[in-house]
Amino acid sequence: MNRYPGGSPRRDKPAKTELFEGISVLSSARRAEVEMTAVRSGGLRGWRARMMLSSDDHRRATASRRRDGTAGDGFDLIAPVLTDRGYAGAGGGRASVVPRTPEWRATTVQVAGLWPFCVGASAPTAGVPVGSHYITGAPVHFDPMSWFLRGFITAPIAFVLALNGFGKSSLIRRIVAGAVAAGETVLCMGDTKGEYRDLVERLGGQVVDVGYGHGTINPLDVGALGAVIAELSDADQRRQVVARVEAGQINIVAGLIELVRGARVADYEEVLLAAGLRELYSPTGGFTHQKPPLLENLLAVISAGGERLRAFAEEDDDISYRAATKTLRRSMRALVEGPFGAIFNGPTSTRLDLSSPAICIDISRIPEGDTKLLAAVLMTCWSDGFGAVAAAHALADAGLAPARTFEVVMDEIWRVLGVGEFMVDRVDALTRLNRPLATGLIMCSHTIKDLAAFDSPAAQAKALGFFERARAKIIGPVGPEEANRIAAVAGMTDTEKLLVTSWAAPRPPSDDDLDATRREIPPGTGCYLLKTGEADEPGIPFRMVFTPTERDSDIHNTNRRFDNLGHTSGGSVNPR
Secondary structure (H helix, E strand, O other), rough: EEOOOOOOOOOOOOOOEEEEEEEEEEOOHHHHHHHHHHHHHHHHHHHOOOOOHHHHHHHHHHHHHHOOOOOOOOOOOOOOOEEOOOEOOOOEEOOOOOOOOOOOOOOOOOOOOOOOOOOOOOOOOOEEEEEEEEOOOEEEEEOOHHHOOOOOOOOEEEEEEOOOOOOOHHHHHHHHHHHHHHHHHOEEEEEOOOOOOHHHHHHOOEEEEEOOOOOOOOOOOOOHHHHOHHOOOHHHHHHHHHHHHHHHHHHHEEEEHHHHHHOOHHHHHHHHHHHHHHHHHHOOOOOOOOOOOOOHHHHHHHHHHHHHHHHHHHHOOOHHHHHHHHHHHHHHHHHOOOOHHHHHHHOOOOOOOOOOEEEEEEEOOOOOOHHHHHHHHHHHHHHHHHHHHHHHHHHHHHHOOOOEEEEEEEEOHHHHHHHOOOHHHHHHHHHHOOOOOOEEEEEOOOHHHHHHOOOOOOHHHHHHHHHHOOOEEEEOOOOOHOOOOOHHHHHHHHHHHHHHHHHHOOOOHHHHHHHHOOOOOOOOEEEEEEEEEEOOOOOEEEOOOHHHHHHOOOOOOOOHHHHOOOOOOOOOOOOO
């Protein structure tokens, strides 16, 4: 018996631990006490008891392996057990909380090889994959027709607005390629720089050349629309198509006269144009919609006059008729004999083939400085394109062809509007026909000032209507003033203004940029902000990245003139 200091006796307490194969473990009595505490107690005390039992189990297992001769040096750890949340045990890395697995949404074609845009999605995956989200990296899909059919926008119209050189045409080419893949027929009516020619050729489409010595366009040849008249058996439908043909001819001829004259066509002059066309298509005129007249034939009929044309002009005799029609005849003579005659006073060299997946009318051979001729050709091409679309729908309505949708590209719209405010009405009439014709419309310009550069407030409001009617606005790099103008029409947050203006501000050059073997791409190239509606709600910023196929095809290289330049003091230029 032991005694405390002072001699008082005490009983021995049972030992709490004992040695087992040289390893200290809980004694049997102590383990029984801890087990009882772990069962009956809760809270911190129960938790400590359970931890002691777990530690004792590990020690006993190690001692057992030592006794069996499998423990090595006695410091081997027990192999972690694999569970559905990782390896359990010390050093196993078991996750008590499993995060949600990332998900990707796309079609099997779009994610083939997991390239180029297979990352987490936040924008709707409807339409053509145009790029990746500028902030999150999510794929961004868009084209006017797909978003309209899904109900995301109320009309299939898009307006692309950005400074030159930042990839507007490349974005439109991406949308065009996707539209053809979706089964739409794409019409690039008036390619002023030949930027869509290579793409259309690779898609197996039709390319039509127009220019001095490179083909002609007869504005009185309604092409596909006139060709379907003979195929229509229903008299009412045939009469409707004939009326639309006549209205289109009058509209385009009046527009050409306004370009030559530099002023509007009077109301009685349009009546005379209509009367002259009816004379040409009469049994005595000898012309049909399959064999249309030329502008010189229309001029000859109006110059000859006659009782019917005098009645339309409300003139009593030939002398007064000649005096009343002198201005019109002079304008038409300038149209036939002047520079326009080389393009418009002749049979159409190549008619549009609507069986092609895409059609491009290349007018890049027209000189850049010939503004009026460029505007005239663009307007005629657009009219011919919409006429071809109307012809396809007329055949579909008659059950003679399948129903189809179309995508029309109206690039460089500023060229037409820059001629004069009288052209606004002509373009306005063309752009209002897209939805009844099941046609998506993509317009493009450099600045919203192109739509407001008129003295008349009415013309400014009508031209700005082109931008406002675009239910999807794709805004690229622009300056601060331009961002404010866009915000007044479309609605932009302050953050979005800073974003689009930052894209247009390249960093200052340094000596490191003098490498003659490469050319840096401006950081804002391919960056866009997709806005739908007029509210101040945030849009979708995205960046378009070329796929390897696009790079190899070289369809986006619009700087080929610089490819073969030799070394200069600033180094060679490689714009790709």
